[in-house]
Amino acid sequence: MMKKRKNLGDIGNSALFLGPTLLFFSMTVLLPFAYGLFLTFNKMDTPADPVQFAGLLNYISAINDQEFWKSMWLTVRFVVATVFFVNLVGFGLAYLVTSGLRIQNTLRTAYFTPNLIGGLVLGYIWQFIFVQSLPALGTKLGISWLELGWLGDPTMAFWSLVIVTIWQTSGYMMIIFIAGLISVPKELIEAAKIDGAGPLKRLLNVTLPLMVPSFVVTVFLSLKNAFMVYDLNFALTAGGPYGTTKMVSMHVVNKAFIESNYGTGQAEAIILFIIVAIVTGVQVYTSKKMEVQA
Amino acid sequence: MFHFKSNTGFFKKTAIVGIVTALSLSLAACSGDSDQSASGSKDSKISIIVTNGKGEIDAQFKQTAKDFMAENKDINVQVESVAVGDPMNVFDKLTASGKTVTMAMFSPFDATHKYKEVGMDLSGEKWNEETNDAIKSEDGTIIGFPFAIEGMGLVYNKQVVEKAVGGEFDPYSINTQDKFKELLDKIKSSGVEYPVAYQTEAWSVSNHYSSLFLNQSEDPNTVLKEVTDGKFDYMKNDVWNGYYNTMDILASEEYNKFGKRPTGQYYDAAHVAVGNGDSAILFNGNWAFDSLKALEGSDFGFMPVPVDNDPENPLNNKIIAGPTQALVINKKATEEQQDAAKKFLDWLVYGEAGQDFIVNKSQIISAFKNNPNKVTNPLGIAISDALVENKTLPFSTNYINTGDWTTILGPEVQKYIAKQSSRADLAKAFENYYKSNKE
Numbered sequence: 001m002m003k004k005r006k007n008l009g010d011i012g013n014s015a016l017f018l019g020p021t022l023l024f025f026s027m028t029v030l031l032p033f034a035y036g037l038f039l040t041f042n043k044m045d046t047p048a049d050p051v052q053f054a055g056l057l058n059y060i061s062a063i064n065d066q067e068f069w070k071s072m073w074l075t076v077r078f079v080v081a082t083v084f085f086v087n088l089v090g091f092g093l094a095y096l097v098t099s100g101l102r103i104q105n106t107l108r109t110a111y112f113t114p115n116l117i118g119g120l121v122l123g124y125i126w127q128f129i130f131v132q133s134l135p136a137l138g139t140k141l142g143i144s145w146l147e148l149g150w151l152g153d154p155t156m157a158f159w160s161l162v163i164v165t166i167w168q169t170s171g172y173m174m175i176i177f178i179a180g181l182i183s184v185p186k187e188l189i190e191a192a193k194i195d196g197a198g199p200l201k202r203l204l205n206v207t208l209p210l211m212v213p214s215f216v217v218t219v220f221l222s223l224k225n226a227f228m229v230y231d232l233n234f235a236l237t238a239g240g241p242y243g244t245t246k247m248v249s250m251h252v253v254n255k256a257f258i259e260s261n262y263g264t265g266q267a268e269a270i271i272l273f274i275i276v277a278i279v280t281g282v283q284v285y286t287s288k289k290m291e292v293q294a
Numbered sequence: 295m296f297h298f299k300s301n302t303g304f305f306k307k308t309a310i311v312g313i314v315t316a317l318s319l320s321l322a323a324c325s326g327d328s329d330q331s332a333s334g335s336k337d338s339k340i341s342i343i344v345t346n347g348k349g350e351i352d353a354q355f356k357q358t359a360k361d362f363m364a365e366n367k368d369i370n371v372q373v374e375s376v377a378v379g380d381p382m383n384v385f386d387k388l389t390a391s392g393k394t395v396t397m398a399m400f401s402p403f404d405a406t407h408k409y410k411e412v413g414m415d416l417s418g419e420k421w422n423e424e425t426n427d428a429i430k431s432e433d434g435t436i437i438g439f440p441f442a443i444e445g446m447g448l449v450y451n452k453q454v455v456e457k458a459v460g461g462e463f464d465p466y467s468i469n470t471q472d473k474f475k476e477l478l479d480k481i482k483s484s485g486v487e488y489p490v491a492y493q494t495e496a497w498s499v500s501n502h503y504s505s506l507f508l509n510q511s512e513d514p515n516t517v518l519k520e521v522t523d524g525k526f527d528y529m530k531n532d533v534w535n536g537y538y539n540t541m542d543i544l545a546s547e548e549y550n551k552f553g554k555r556p557t558g559q560y561y562d563a564a565h566v567a568v569g570n571g572d573s574a575i576l577f578n579g580n581w582a583f584d585s586l587k588a589l590e591g592s593d594f595g596f597m598p599v600p601v602d603n604d605p606e607n608p609l610n611n612k613i614i615a616g617p618t619q620a621l622v623i624n625k626k627a628t629e630e631q632q633d634a635a636k637k638f639l640d641w642l643v644y645g646e647a648g649q650d651f652i653v654n655k656s657q658i659i660s661a662f663k664n665n666p667n668k669v670t671n672p673l674g675i676a677i678s679d680a681l682v683e684n685k686t687l688p689f690s691t692n693y694i695n696t697g698d699w700t701t702i703l704g705p706e707v708q709k710y711i712a713k714q715s716s717r718a719d720l721a722k723a724f725e726n727y728y729k730s731n732k733e
Contacts, residue, residue: 046386131559152712240496241557242712243705254701260408280639 002271040267045260051220058267068268071251072275078158078247079226083166086216086222089166090173095203097174098181108178119168126164127151130236154244161201161245164232169225173218180214181207196215212291219287227276248272327409342396342627346375347619348442351552358651362641369634378493385409396627397635402429402692405438405620409439413437413622419636421643424662429620432515438620439639440661441652445615446502446579446687447596449586454574458484465597466685469610471540474600478549481574488551491564491573492544494711496704497696503577504699505690506599507534509609514693517646522728528721533609536601538710538717545711552663557620557712561585568594580659580673596676609687615677616689617661619704646720695731702727 036107039047062068062236093111097104114122130150138146150156184207192206230249233239239246252272256265346355352375356522359371375396376384385398402411410431417436422428429438456463458481468474481489508514508521510533520526528534547553551573552560562585567573569586576582577599586594623635642648643662651656653667659674660667663682668675680686706723709715715723 046383049386050390128562131563148555149552149560149563150559152552152555157558237559238496239705240559242708242714246705258697258701260697274566293414 030096036266037270040263040270042263044266045262046262049262054263058263059271062267062271063266065255065264065268067246068248068251068255068271071248072272073157074245075227075229075248078161078229079223081162082169082226083219083222085162085166086170086173087218090170090218091177091211093174094177094181095169098178108174113175114168115172117168119229119231120235122164122168123232126160127236130160151237152241153240157241157245161229161232161236164236165226165229167233169222173222176214176218177211180211184210209290209292212287216284216287216291223280223283224276227272229280236285300590301526302337317717323664330470339368339632341372342371342631342634342640343374343388343393344621344635344639345388345395345398345452346373347384347399347401348656348658349376351658353649354655358648358655361647361651362638362645365641365645366634366637369637371638375520387433394627394631395624396631397621398625398640399441399619399621400438401696402438402617402620402689403696405429405622406431408697412624412626414625415631416623416636419639421639421662424643424664427617429617429622438617438622438640439596439642440617440619441621441642441658442617442619443615443659443661444579444581444618444689445596445659445673445679445723446577447613447679448575448599449568449578449582449673450575450595450597451568451573452593452595452720453591454481454484454486454571457619458486458574465595469600469605469607470603471536471600472603474540475543478543478575482549486572486574488549488553488572489574490549491551491560491576492553492556493544493564493576493578494708495561495562496708497700498578499541499707499711500699500704501691501694501696502579503537503599504703505602505694506537506609506614507531508690508693509614509687510590514688514690518693521724524725524728528724529718533601534721535717537599538720540600541711555645555712557708580671580677583619583671583673584613594676595674596673612685613677613680614689615659615681615686616692618689618692630677684689698731 039051040058041053041055043049043052043057093107097107097111101107117125132149134146135149138148140146150160188206188210189202192202197205228249229247230253233245233247233250237245239250248268249272252265252268253264255268256262259265301639302325344359346352348355352373355375356373359373363369363371374384374388383404385395385400388395398409398412403414406429413431415435415437416422416439419436419439421439422436425440427440427443428436429440431437450465452463455477459477468477474617478489508517510531511517517526528643544550545553545556550556551564551567552558564573564576565578565582565585566587568576569592571589571592583594588594595615598610598613601607621639623632627635629644643664649660649662649665649667650680652660653665653669657669657671657674659669659681661681668678677686703723706715706720710717710720
């Protein structure tokens with residue numbers, strides 16, 4: 001009798017805590033994902049076309065799409081650049097604002113604020129900076145490499161994207177790092193100090209190993225964000241100049257909705273999903289192994 | 295203990311399955327509901343569904359449908375607008391859900407390609423007398439009602455140009471490349487360092503500018519046929535080359551504000567520069583006016599894009615204008631519905647309220663000569679004047695697949711502008727696109 005009541009309570013509990021999340025997760029992720037996967041096996045130009053089975057045709061044309069792999073490679077380079085710098089800058093900021101500066105609370109707010117601005121708005125603001133403000137500054141001060149708009153040069157346009165991404169996301173990573181830094185036990189630091197370890201040694205050998213759980217989260221988030229970047233790409237460079245900064249998400253959207261090749265675009269999106277899932281899976285698995293106990 | 299645990303798992307799973315089932319049931323119920331309400335038409339009234347492809351005039355369109363219904367009590371018009379930025383056509387959505395759209399708004403290209411099976415013959419309609427811009431199918435049958443006219447050319451700032459030429463300026467006097475260069479030099483010597491602010495958005499340099507050469511035959515379809523059949527020799531074609539010669543002038547370091555690095559997100563910067571008189575000329579259409587952020591008292595107009603040095607060449611003497619949205623009546627609708635839709639079209643052309651809706655309320659350039667109203671946008675006025683004076687060429691963009699051109703050919707044209715590829719490379723890119731895209 002007792003057991004039965006407990007089980008019933010469990011159902012209630014499950015429904016109460018899991019239900020709402022599960023409902024919205026299914027509605028916004030699971031069902032569309034399953035339906036999207038189903039659609040890749042059909043011949044479709046637009047999502048509203050009648051369903052007509054086509055086997056693996058969409059996957060074959062996706063794999064043969066050179067532009068897709070070109071934009072994928074570009075995205076990988078973007079991922080490497082942003083993951084490295086976002087975490088470096090984020091950790092640096094966190095270190096700075098936990099070091100006991102008098103204005104550290106103000107700084108925390110200031111560094112976090114860019115994260116509250118949406119990618120589209122941010123893109124248009126920075127477009128103004130790269131196209132008009134910096135060149136104006138360059139002309140005034142006679143700095144020749146600043147005189148021209150950044151977004152017209154493939155390399156500079158790429159780094160513009162990286163810079164804005166760093167500016168936007170390192171504040172968010174900073175918050176996670178702050179939580180990690182605060183939870184590093186003080187006595188361990190003190191013990192290291194007594195043993196004669198300098199600031200650099202203390203950072204490398206005590207703080208960083210204990211921060212691995214934070215890095216697992218931040219690297220995962222920045223990986224995922226960088227692979228999926230679209231809004232910033234769209235608003236800042238629109239893939240230009242001459243298609244050199246077209247990230248993979250933009251290629252997928254163009255393929256599916258602008259070139260009216262929905263089946264192929266959707267298949268490319270699934271391939272992208274698989275790649276991101278593998279990369280982030282490996283990252284989380286291997287870096288979890290690096291975690292140490294204090 | 296073990297037994298107990300596994301039991302919990304079982305119940306958890308049951309709960310999950312239950313929730314998912316409930317969820318899918320509720321979703322199914324939702325879609326079922328909406329179907330029911332739409333098909334239930336009112337007894338003696340004729341119900342028609344009209345799709346509006348211009349989401350920005352949704353309120354005006356719905357109001358005009360109400361006005362129409364007040365005059366025609368036996369007809370019920372249901373307007374379905376696209377949401378601005380929604381990639382899915384509202385026509386597809388409604389058709390997929392089992393409804394028959396009586397009258398749909400398509401781009402002329404879609405009306406004659408993707409939806410060519412939809413439109414019925416409208417050749418017998420009276421309004422054809424008042425317009426030259428009805429949309430024809432490939433065999434020449436009129437299938438589309440021209441709903442909105444738009445136009446493009448070289449947008450110029452009147453104050454700056456008039457100051458440079460010293461008095462009244464006739465945009466149609468610039469009918470050769472040499473005269474155009476001469477004008478640019480005059481503007482330069484009047485103190486404007488860069489007379490042109492050339493913006494290089496992909497859709498502008500490809501869909502708009504790079505389709506201009508189709509107008510070398512009176513019916514753009516003639517050249518287009520050669521192009522799609524892969525028989526068009528770009529490099530040997532004077533008009534095709536001529537337009538890129540003009541583009542070279544527009545993008546040159548000498549005249550272009552952004553000439554040192556000509557591609558790179560200059561849309562806003564270019565429009566503001568021409569709007570406030572820092573530069574004088576850019577290539578765009580009547581919609582550019584919103585971005586010009588014009589100073590008070592300034593005025594703007596269009597001049598033709600010169601292609602060679604023959605002042606008699608019509609391409610040098612006309613601007614581009616044509617329908618960018620067309621209304622098509624569905625063959626599959628009942629005859630009563632089709633007649634009701636035709637009545638609505640007549641009302642848009644001949645009814646005072648209909649004319650007022652198109653031009654004054656929606657600020658759309660009317661394709662019909664009998665419409666006495668004028669839009670307030672100076673670039674729109676320039677286009678309606680050109681229409682009346684017969685100084686327009688077909689809107690060449692209507693003949694191409696704009697989606698593909700933007701994403702596939704746009705970057706190629708930008709590459710040419712940035713001097714990363716030669717004109718022969720550009721010709722090759724066009725050739726390859728049409729080779730890989732045989733339809």
